[in-house]
Amino acid sequence: MFTVMAIKIEPRVKKAPEVQEILTRYGCIIHTRIGLHEATKDSCSNSGLVLLNLLSDEKEEIKNLHEELEAMDGVTAKILEM
Incomplete structure (x- = not known):
């Protein structure tokens, strides 16, 4: 069985540090982590998506x-x- 968690964060820059603290506490159950957000040379999205394989x-x-x-x-x- 696979367990995947999708986490949407908005506003990303403001909330990401607190989300990171939580993910760090649960790090032993996180097999894989992928972070996604829209980024270009001139701008960076205010929302983000983190995918976890637990x-x-x-x-x-x-x-x-x-x-x-x-x-x-x-x-x-x-x-x-x-």
Whole structure:
């Protein structure tokens, strides 16, 4: 089974440091992390997307991570299990 979490962050620059602190606390259940945002030479998007591949057998930790992220204003987290 694969467990993927998508995290939308907006405003990215303001909220990213707090999201990073949370992700650091849960680092042992994060197998892969990909961060995406629109960027050009002249501008940088105010919203971002982080994709996490999580250790599927850590259900309680995944639930806690999800709840902490969802409690933040400007942050939305969704879980996909396949």
